[in-house]
Amino acid sequence: MPPSSPALRPATPDDLAAVARIYAHYVEHTLATFDTEPPTLQAWRDKHAALVDAGWPFLVATGPLPGADEPAGEPERVLGFAYTSPYRPKAAYRHTVEETIYLDPAATGRGLGGPLLDAVLDAARDAGAREVIAVIADAADPDDPAGTLPRTASAVLHERHGFRVAGRLEDVGRKHGRWVAVTLYQRSLRPPT
Secondary structure, three states: OOOOOOEEEEOOHHHHHHHHHHHHHHHHHOOOOOOOOOOOHHHHHHHHHHHHHOOOOEEEEEEOOOOOOOOOOOOOEEEEEEEEEEOOOOHHHOOEEEEEEEEOHHHOOOOOHHHHHHHHHHHHHHOOOOEEEEEEEEEOOOOOOOOOOOOOHHHHHHHHOOOEEEEEEEEEEEEOOEEEEEEEEEEEOOOOO
């Protein structure tokens, strides 16, 4: 990997302030998450510790911002993060996880999402996951009365990496004055038979 390429590695507690900053952008400015208030740094510490203690992956992509000239000697920057968490708390779901991925807004559209998504899926498989669910929030298009699925960047990323639509829930959230739907995507991590 060239020195300027982002590195993918397990997140550490020192990364969580950057994780919180990245996620806060999506909470405050987008419909990508149903959180309406950014979680505190302590909430991220608790989530990170719980996921790592349970054996699930929590990864970060670090390096220079793609396309930016970083001064020599600058510390690595967290460009994005991804993790898996239990899909539901009941025991029968123990081999199914929900995957989450967010990129620094300045790092989107530069080819970082795919490698980060692949890495977290590989780590989830190694941790015992069999099925992965991605819950992608999107606003219904008022100019689309037929109700075709909006093609968000997240939907395109997941489809390119083997996820398929498993269902859609209409108007299940309200954020920024709009009703928001979610599309459930699923990918199997089982080896082909």
